[in-house]
Amino acid sequence: MLNTSEINHLGQICNDTWGYPGGLNSKSPSSSLKMSLQDNKMVVTYSTIVHIASDRNLRDQSGKFEEESILLVRQYVNNIKDEFKKVAGRSLKSKEEASRDSIEIISTDPRAARRTAYYRRFTTYEVE
DSSP: OOOHHHHHHHHHHHOOSTTOOOOSSOOOTTEEEEEEEETTEEEEEEEEEEEESOSTTHHHHHHHHHHHHHHHHHHHHHHHHHHHHHHHSSOOOEEEEEEEEEEEEEEOOTTOSOEEEEEEEEEEEEEO
């Protein structure tokens, strides 16, 4: 279980909002990685905007989105662990508990096959 000081360190490492220009988040304007703590659970949320060629290609393209999101979430968590070890002086132990993704269509045009959507991945880790 993390103590108050370690929770504070973890929050500062992941905070990329106002007043914290650094952070580990991707610099892409169309995607983001966010972390939240809930008890001893760390939830990493990856979001991006994707373009789907057609409804028939959704299954094929979603596999590509899934692979990319898993890789980016793992890199993000590894970066968090590295920074945590530097700041807190001990390693952060994490165990992936669950991971799920979703695709939400946000724009459609009946005359065009192309769709714009949000792709999201929610990955939960138990941290110590």
